Amino acid sequence: MQLTVNGKTYEADVEDDMPLLWVLRDELGLTGVKYGCGIAQCGACTVHIDGMAVRSCQTLAGSLEPGAEITTIEGLGAPDALHAVQQAWVEHQVAQCGYCQSGQIMQAAALLDMNPEPSDEEIDLVMSGNLCRCGTYVRIRAAIHAAADKLKEA
Amino acid sequence: MNRIAIAVASIWVALAHPLAAEEAEAVINVPPEGSVSTEDGLAAWERVYEVVSNPRCANCHTGPDNRPMWSGPSYGKTRPHGMNINAGESRMGAETLPCATCHITSDAPNTVPHAAPHVGLDWQLAPVEFEWFGKSSAEICAQLKDPERNGGRDMMGLAQHLVEDAAHKGFVLWGWSPGGTRVRAPYSLQQHVDDILAWGTAGQPCPTN
Ligand code: FES
Numbered sequence: 387m388q389l390t391v392n393g394k395t396y397e398a399d400v401e402d403d404m405p406l407l408w409v410l411r412d413e414l415g416l417t418g419v420k421y422g423c424g425i426a427q428c429g430a431c432t433v434h435i436d437g438m439a440v441r442s443c444q445t446l447a448g449s450l451e452p453g454a455e456i457t458t459i460e461g462l463g464a465p466d467a468l469h470a471v472q473q474a475w476v477e478h479q480v481a482q483c484g485y486c487q488s489g490q491i492m493q494a495a496a497l498l499d500m501n502p503e504p505s506d507e508e509i510d511l512v513m514s515g516n517l518c519r520c521g522t523y524v525r526i527r528a529a530i531h532a533a534a535d536k537l538k539e540a
Numbered sequence: 541m542n543r544i545a546i547a548v549a550s551i552w553v554a555l556a557h558p559l560a561a562e563e564a565e566a567v568i569n570v571p572p573e574g575s576v577s578t579e580d581g582l583a584a585w586e587r588v589y590e591v592v593s594n595p596r597c598a599n600c601h602t603g604p605d606n607r608p609m610w611s612g613p614s615y616g617k618t619r620p621h622g623m624n625i626n627a628g629e630s631r632m633g634a635e636t637l638p639c640a641t642c643h644i645t646s647d648a649p650n651t652v653p654h655a656a657p658h659v660g661l662d663w664q665l666a667p668v669e670f671e672w673f674g675k676s677s678a679e680i681c682a683q684l685k686d687p688e689r690n691g692g693r694d695m696m697g698l699a700q701h702l703v704e705d706a707a708h709k710g711f712v713l714w715g716w717s718p719g720g721t722r723v724r725a726p727y728s729l730q731q732h733v734d735d736i737l738a739w740g741t742a743g744q745p746c747p748t749n
């Protein structure tokens with residue numbers, strides 16, 4: 387099948403029932419997306435499909451619409467031009483071990499696309515499906531507010 | 541195109557049509573008028589109630605707090621859906637976290653225990669008027685026979701709604717094949733459609749408690 391990931395077209399020879407997570411990691415070598423649980427309980431595998439945050443462990447390769455644009459953490463910003471959420475994450479030193487953070491950042495970026503000025507409560511409603519075993523939740527919230535301010539200035 | 545090819549093509553068209561008879565997951569057989577007594581109608585209703593109050597149906601038929609529930613043997617104790625999920629007034633999480641973040645749209649079977657289930661329609665809560673979770677048999681019966689609160693449906697409308705949802709491999713059909721370790725709805729989809737029609741033919745009698 388053909389996939390568009392981070393603006394690049396890939397060819398992958400996979401079964402329809404292979405989760406997108408494994409297509410990205412094992413077939414395309416995009417290992418920024420993480421495996422935490424495989425059952426939609428943790429959010430570590432979050433990517434965007436056509437701008438919407440989804441759990442790639444639940445998304446079956448065969449269920450992708452033709453032409454769907456997939457974005458992973460590798461394509462959200464570039465090292466010399468970070469996305470506002472990535473910048474805020476660095477400034478707030480959000481990551482502890484870092485394992486959950488690519489999923490957190492992808493979910494947060496989708497949140498700010500939908501709601502440019504979320505309240506604490508709105509952040510909690512959207513981000514509660516993304517677990518962090520290191521407990522960085524307070525910094526995640528602060529960084530989302532900071533990224534919202536950055537995006538407003540931009 | 542030769543004749544065989546045309547015949548094959550038309551079979552494909554027939555198979556692809558969601559409501560084609562070959563594909564129907566359940567059929568509508570309306571009992572003759574007057575053939576179902578009130579007593580039998582009430583018995584049919586009680587079976588309908590067993591279905592609609594089953595966790596597979598009731599967990600997503602929740603009220604104006606827009607929170608899906610986790611209940612039934614596969615969850616142990618009854619609690620709101622984990623991850624602080626609130627489906628919002630859109631009932632599909634458009635203003636919060638879309639249900640589709642985890643519940644994809646696919647008619648592939650659900651095989652993985654504890655994973656987010658999927659069906660052939662976009663995952664969502666039922667409309668808020670269809671609040672079933674924790675409601676009594678009498679309350680749900682009154683709601684289901686009230687066109688103001690049931691999407692304007694008479695008994696045929698209710699039966700057609702079930703059959704059409706099933707033809708799209710939707711939520712109704714999934715209730716009987718939920719996969720994983722989830723408890724399934726009792727009886728069968730066909731029995732449920734038959735019971736709705738028997739209850740309707742009897743004049744939609746409701747328990748009084
Ligand atoms: S790996 Fe997908 S939600 Fe945990």
Ligand code: FES
Pocket residue numbers: 481482483484485486487517518519520521522
């Ligand atoms: S930073 Fe370690 S799991 Fe979140």
